Amino acid sequence: MRLTHALFAVLALSACAPASTQPATTQKAAPGYPVTITNCGRPYSFTAPPRRTVLMSGGAVGQVSALLALGLDQQIAGNAQSYGTSDVPGRQAAIDRLPKVKIQQGGFDISRETMLSLRPDFVIGTTSYDFDAQNGYATRDELAAVGANSWLPNSTCGKTGTINGTQTIEDSYGMLRDFGKIYGVSAKAERLIAESKRQIAAIADKVRDEPKPRVMYIIPGMSMGSAEFSSIGGNGIWNDIFAKAGAVNAFHGQEVFLNLSKEQVAKTDVDAVVIINWRNPDPDAEARKLFAEFPQWGKKYVVLSDSAYLGPDNAVAVERIARMLHPDRF
Known part of the structure; x- marks a missing residue:
């Protein structure tokens, strides 16, 4: 299989697109909201947990796995992430049960038209490639204009394929914390992080x-x-x-x-x-x-x-x- 330069980096790293504007909203804030996260150098505010999340593929699977680990499957309106297998028992079956998004023939991800038809209130990408108009995808600004916030991993913000240092396990924890805050499940995110740290520390101690x-x-x-x-x-x-x-x-x-x-x-x-x-x-x-x-x-x-x-x-x-x-x- 041959992948383009824009696509291959997302198999392991996630780069952030240039920051977009926040979506305008007059919605009354839910209890515990509004909350604001900084993503790729720009603040994004949420007045309630997203109800119609769409996950772009980018060849990745970590974002949908994070949402499932946090118990957020009901908030997913469309998912394009899947490896067809998982190291976690039951995870692939859970991914298979999510609403699937059809990717246009010859494309690598969700087209602009398909994305907007899904009426998302939150779109999760993998690299700036996912929000590039030249690739036929909705930009972060276009999504903001229809009331949808968007997110990319902060660990490699920049244009597709660039690396700002080496990604670490802490970046996985950063993603869980962002999603915990966005969806109002920070306590569960911190429990997952604490358990991961405990397991890894125990293993590292055995082989030190x-x-x-x-x-x-x-x-x-x-x-x-x-x-x-x-x-x-x-x-x-x-x-x-x-x-x-x-x-x-x-x-x-x-x-x-x-x-x-x-x-x-x-x-x-x-x-x-x-x-x-x-x-x-x-x-x-x-x-x-x-x-x-x-x-x-x-x-x-x-x-x-x-x-x-x-x-x-x-x-x-x-x-x-x-x-x-x-x-x-x-």
């Missing part, structure tokens, strides 16, 4: 004094550049996940995904591989293929999907990687 294996993060079969290996994770939330699991990224780099030749990959020492399953019919076969190509690496790997991205379930990824690398500590 262990050697740090060098791990590759790869989405097999996905082409994001011209080189043979263009879906190797360089700079993303996975680096923080690896660190908490007692490992380091063998291919750490400044770019979100690295564009490497087979020779460059072969020269790198790799102790284990994290195979990311994004709509892949047989990720284990992809692992076997990779190890046949690089037999010097051994055969240690784990398959993950949504827990390895921005979202509410990073503790799952930390634990599964740690158990794969340091089984004697569990």
Whole structure:
């Protein structure tokens, strides 16, 4: 599969569009409201919890997972996010039950016309690509004009594909806090965050004094550049996940995904591989293929999907990687 530059970054990172104006409203504030969040440098005010949320795809799934973890499925009027699988039992089935949004043929996300027909009061995107008029999508200003606030992850605000530092697990917590405040469920968001922190701290403590294996993060079969290996994770939330699991990224780099030749990959020492399953019919076969190509690496790997991205379930990824690398500590 080949993705455009604008789309590929959203598989792991979320960039923010230029800030838009706030929607004008005369609605009487609900109890506990109004509330205001700052998103991509601009304040957005809410007089009540959103009732008609639409989630754009951008190749992501962490935002819809966060809403489901917070018990907000009834507020979702349309969802375009799905990997077709999840590391959390029952999560994919819950996503499948949500109202689906049809994406126009040949497009990557919800068109402007489709979006406006859904009458959203809140639109959640993944990168600025999702709100770019040149791509055929409603802009944040256009949404504001019809009374819909919008949101993008603050961790990489800027134009699509840019990185302001490395995304970390704290950015997942930031998303949960934003949604908790917007929907009036901050107490539940803080409970989810506290439990995640407790789980991750316990795992990190188990592996603290262990050697740090060098791990590759790869989405097999996905082409994001011209080189043979263009879906190797360089700079993303996975680096923080690896660190908490007692490992380091063998291919750490400044770019979100690295564009490497087979020779460059072969020269790198790799102790284990994290195979990311994004709509892949047989990720284990992809692992076997990779190890046949690089037999010097051994055969240690784990398959993950949504827990390895921005979202509410990073503790799952930390634990599964740690158990794969340091089984004697569990």
